[in-house]
Amino acid sequence: MKITSIEAVPFTIPYHHPIVAASGVLNSAEHVLVRVHTDEGLVGIGEASSRSFVYGESQTSIVAAIQQWLEPALLGADPLAVEDLYEKTSWLIANNTTRGAIDVALHDLRGKVTGMPSWRLLGGVSTPIRVTRILTMGEAEEAADEARRAVAESGISSFKVKVGTGLRSDVARIAAVREAVGDQATIYVDANHGWRAEEAIRALTAMADYGLDLVEEPSPAEDMIGRQRLAQHVPVTVMADESAPTVADAARELTSGSARALSIKTTRTGFTESARLVAVAGALGARTLLGTQADSMVGTAASLAFGSAFRQVACEPGELDYFNVFTDHLVTDQLVVKEGVLIPSELPGIGVGIDEDKLRHYRIDNR
Ligand SMILES: [Mg+2]
Known part of the structure; x- marks a missing residue:
């Protein structure tokens, strides 16, 4: 062929x-x-x-x-x-x-x-993955309402909250979301480098009571010393995303002590390099969570097929329903989140047609 x-x-x-x-x-x-x-x-x-x-x-x-x-x-x-x-x-x-x-x-x-489905060819198993809903970075009550709807409509129990608009509004947003989803739900935050290292330490300390699981890209990766310092001073795991888009970058971030988790995005590292990232993180005791590059159902199906095959990825919640903000979908086999999880397809490959x-x-x- x-x-x-x-x-x-x-x-x-x-x-x-x-x-x-x-x-x-x-x-x-x-x-x-x-x-x-x-x-x-x-x-x-x-x-x-x-x-x-x-x-x-x-x-x-x-x-x-x-x-x-x-x-x-x-x-x-x-x-x-x-x-x-x-x-x-x-x-x-x-x-x-x-x-x-x-x-x-x-x-x-x-x-x-x-x-065969891609998950079978990669790891052989098809573990359902708990879905993380990414909330809009708006007013606190807006984010809380969105979270409540996700719980009611799809049983979602993991939430990512975007932060970086200012300490007060960031803390208010986290507090409102925690109040809306209860103590058992997973909440993590993504600052997309929006804080300086010192601001990140202040903000995450102020959010300590709300049970954050992770903080993603708190501060600019170029500020290596600041990142290392904040990773040591905050009570949550730091996750590298855009600062670790390759195996070499991930190795640097993890071994320098700047991060203890990686966001795995098959849309940017395919399956080949994503598998290497999972191996590097596993060897260094770091967590691996599926992230989204604003994936449609095509990219999401790929991410789901990949993550399902790796125990280390499938045990974590994954950002697998970004498509909820799309007004329409290109695929013939639509993905539906039920009881907070997505189940990998039995169809060959990534499991969706156009x-x-x-x-x-x-x-x-x-x-
Ligand atoms: Mg991110």
Whole structure:
């Protein structure tokens, strides 16, 4: 079997409401569907998401990187040589979600060739994963209402709260969410580098009574000394996300004592590098949680299939329902969170197909 083409389809799906984080505001998903075609007719799919303020990628740059560099490098190659193809394209720096999408598509294809779900090929088991709802960074009561609805509608018991708007409003938001979801629910916070190290220590100390499980990217990773100091001074585990998008970065963050957990995003590290991240974290006693790169149901299905296969990942809650902010979905097999968990699909590969009518409607390349 040979790779005959790699299709990159930019699509835009509006959100129900704007998403505000310390690093930017988003009104719609601006993603690229990646399809690896073969001479035997089988097709693997993956999703790249443009995050200019994290990776410097746009829909246009993702499509260009595939058309100019990655498709020519992979044409004619054996699509089952997944590890080898990941190395073969490793000369391309940055372009994190573009490379991740191609790697996921190759793994999806491997599933379709063998007739097996990706989780079976990776680890053999399909553990359901508890879903984390990411709450809007708005007023305290808004966040609390959103959390209450997630509990009532989907049985969700894990919440990520975005912080970095100011000590008072951050603490008020956490207090309101804890009050809304009760003592047993998991709550963690993500500052997206929005605090200085000293501010982070102050804020997390002020939040100590609300039982936070983790703090994600509290302060800029460039401030290595500040990060190490805060990791030692706060009563919660520090999780590295955008500061550890590669194995080398993760090794540095974990061994320097700046973090004790990693956010694993298959949309940026594919399955190949994500598996290496899980191994590095496991060896160093660090936790691994599935994160989301604002994934649609395509990226989420990939993340779920991956995480389910690894005990160390599946025992943690995962950010697996970002798609709830999408006004529509491209997949034929929709994901539904029930009793707070998602159950991995028994279908081959990542377990979702594409609705071609929907893709025609949302693609922005006028084809
Ligand atoms: Mg994050």
